[in-house]
Amino acid sequence: MNLNEHLAALQIVVPLLAVPLIALLQLRRMAWLVATLTSLMAFAIAVAMTVGVLNGQDYQYFMGNWQPPYGIELRVDALSALLLLVITAASSAALLASYHSLDTQIEPRRHALFYAAWILALAGLSGIAVTADAFNVFVFMEISSLASYVLMAGGPDRRGLPAVFKYLILGTIGATFYLIGVGLIYMMTGTLNLEDMAQRVTQVADQKPVLAAAGFITVGLALKAAMFPLHLWLPNAYTYAPHVVTAFLAACATKVSLYVLLRFDFLVFQDNLVSHPLRFASLLMPMAIFAILIASAVAMFEKNIKRLLAWSSVAQIGYITLGASLVTVSGLTASVLHIFNHALAKGSLFLAVACLAMRLPGLQLRDLAGCARSMPWTFAALVLGGLSLIGVPGTAGFISKWYLISALLTLGAAGVALVAVIVIGSLMAVVYIWRIVEQAYFQAPSNPAAPAAEAPLTLLVVTWVAVLANVYFGLQPALPLALSSSAAAALMGATP
Amino acid sequence: MELLGYYNYWVFAVVLCLGLYTVITRNNLIKKLLGLSIFQSAVFLLYITMDKVDGGTAPIIQKGVSDPIFSNPLPQVLILTAIVVGVSTTALGLAIVVRIKESYGSIEEDDILARDSEL
Known part of the structure; x- marks a missing residue:
């Protein structure tokens, strides 16, 4: 078995497998250790793939060996490699910092669950960067968002709670808009694979639904990426979150939505809409x-x-x-x-x-x-x-x-x-x-x-x-x- | 009547706007979450309605039926995932509302803002 071929899948599988393990660990230092090791391993995978991408390799992985456009395709190119580096490095650094910093912010008995949510957020964010399937992006987006609401609500300041509630409402509206957009495109093209979508969008006779889809997707992702004037959730959510969580999510959460926006827009719409x-x-x-x-x-x-x-x-x-x-x-x-x-x-x-x-x-x-x-x-x-x-x-x-x-x-x-x-x-x-x-x-x-x-x-x-x-x-x-x-x-x- | 022929899409659009309107205008956090659920349900309707084929049945191979017409199962599978996501979002939202109630003693947005500015 050649490990190199499976790196794209491992990028998601390793953190996902670690989540239940961390949640079950009762000792908080053990939970921290396993979470940090998982995150460092994800970082190592990202580095390995970056090296591969720089040497001209294109990582493609067909989940369950179903060929696209029917199966879910994972794909890592230069853009996703850069995002993966950012996500895994930010997570690892913030986790290392959390050894001391978290003690003052979260009760010790909740540490294990906190770290489990953290690694879930890491898996979701990496999943968005790895996948080449429009609906898969939505699923990973919601995994990472739900986990990050949990992380942000963990802070000791009660003002964090209304802030997270606002983020939950706006984040869900953003993700749902994205879902509507994907649905409209699926109606017109019959595919969810981004590459395939790009080819089929040109053959669509009536462009209006695709145009509406472009609008929904852009606005939905702009909301997730806190693009002005859709940023209202961001300042308070960042301020009252535990400090290490802010360091982790400020470095990568909004960037990942921007990544989806760039990928979707430039791959599917840019060339194909008048x-x-x-x-x-x-x-x-x-x-x-x-x-x-x-x-x-x-x-x-x-x-x-x-x-x-x-x-x-x-x-x-x-x-x-x-x-x-x-x-x-x-x-x-x-x-x-x-x-x-x-x-x-x-x-x-x-x-x-x-x-x-x-x-x-x-x-x-x-x-x-x-x-x-x-x-x-x-x-x-x-x-x-x-x-x-x-x-x-x-x-x-x-x-x-x-x-x-x-x-x-x-x-x-x-x-x-x-x-x-x-x-x-x-x-x-x-x-x-x-x-x-x-x-x-x-x-x-x-x-x-x-x-x-x-x-x-x-x-x-x-x-x-x-x-x-x-x-x-x-x-x-x-x-x-x-x-x-x-x-x-x-x-x-x-x-x- | 071509417009009425798309009545299921009209239902989608109206329910979507109702949900969004509730989220924006209500002051009570639980009502906001209800609005969010309605908003998400509208999208479920969009997906369910797009897979319907006239006279289509379930996509199961049957003996004696050589060329069956069946509804597209993929959007149903997709929306099943989205429903699960919706349920967990609502659950998490309610959990946060419980904690807000514990620490502020209120679930009205105005009260919460007022209590923070007292400090």
């Missing part, structure tokens, strides 16, 4: 511009660090959709690259916040006053992550913004105006990161008698690994760049 690129761009671009400007502005006035970073996530999703709305290879490259780089930056920032939360009484900005003196390593990580978020040269954030700007400049005058939007957005990012720095470094400590100590070593090490990955991929962007440019070429490949 004047679709224009409609796609005229929907996404204004939403992206408003996201960048308005969400960054809100973040500048936010007093809670977690909510500040959550608003900044809404803005960063704007950069990703802005790149995609150009419908060019260079724009898509920038967009996919930003999915990777923003996950790095936001993941490490939320891990740093988890470090802070271990030692500080609260996460309001005033609670940070003067703490940089007693927690130098944590704050250095926070600052480096912030620089990557702003897009300072030498960090990962710079690379994707650079590609986005060079993609925009090919558009002429309109492009220059959009570059101005990006520059303004980045300047606002400087402001909100600076507010953290100012509080932490330049204010007198509020309680000089008992300065906060440095966070536990394992937590700090994980945070620093994530932060150094930002610097590494800022200086050596070859890996994400190769993946995202070949992903963009493949997505645009249908369009001559």
Whole structure:
């Protein structure tokens, strides 16, 4: 048996098998250990497939050996490999960090079930990235969403509950819209396999139902991806979730919905509907511009660090959709690259916040006053992550913004105006990161008698690994760049 | 009457809007969840109605029937999965409402917002 052929299926099967095992384990440290090992194994599978994809291999797997279009096909190309790397790495890092961080947030007796839900979310998210079947995407989307509602509702703050309830309502509406869209397309084409769908959509005589399907799918996924102005669930859900959960889901949950949007739109609709690129761009671009400007502005006035970073996530999703709305290879490259780089930056920032939360009484900005003196390593990580978020040269954030700007400049005058939007957005990012720095470094400590100590070593090490990955991929962007440019070429490949 | 010929799709659209309207306008969290269930049921109707073939039977091979007409079983299978998803979403939603009631003492959205702003 050649293991390599089965990697795509193992990516889902390994976490799914581990879930009941973890749920049954009574000892919380054992549950943590098994969950972390599972997540690391998933990461290893993702790395192995990335290496394969970079060497020109295309992973295809037919579930139960039913050939497509009848059976469910799993498929891993450059885009899904990049997503899998992000998902599994974020999950592994956040799980390693949860060893200390979770103790203060969730009662010990519920740890095992919590980790089971975590691995279920991991399986769902990886499933979305792996599958090539439209209905399968819906099923995995609901698996991951239901599990992440459970994870987010686990926090100690009661305000998390209404926030999760709102997320549950809006997330379900989004997923149901997607389901309606898939149903309409199935009515017109009779297939659920994305590749097959792309070929059959061209033969459909009446385009109206397909057009309606495109609308339902785009809006449904935009809701899941928290695209402005459909982001209302995100800030509170991220703020009151347990810190490690925020680090995990902020890095990958919304990105995965964006991935489905890109895949569906560029594979099935882009080439086959009349004047679709224009409609796609005229929907996404204004939403992206408003996201960048308005969400960054809100973040500048936010007093809670977690909510500040959550608003900044809404803005960063704007950069990703802005790149995609150009419908060019260079724009898509920038967009996919930003999915990777923003996950790095936001993941490490939320891990740093988890470090802070271990030692500080609260996460309001005033609670940070003067703490940089007693927690130098944590704050250095926070600052480096912030620089990557702003897009300072030498960090990962710079690379994707650079590609986005060079993609925009090919558009002429309109492009220059959009570059101005990006520059303004980045300047606002400087402001909100600076507010953290100012509080932490330049204010007198509020309680000089008992300065906060440095966070536990394992937590700090994980945070620093994530932060150094930002610097590494800022200086050596070859890996994400190769993946995202070949992903963009493949997505645009249908369009001559 | 071509419009009336599509009456099952009209039912789908009306039920969908009713569900969505309930979710948006109701203040009570349980009623919101009920609206969400109605909204999802509408989609079940869409899937069930699309597989119906005039005069179609169950897709089972029978002796003596050489060229049977049968309804498409795939959408039914799909929607069975979606129904399961809907049930678990409602269950999870209700569980969250129980916890909201425990910690806030209310399941009216206004009250909950008011209680948080008191702090």
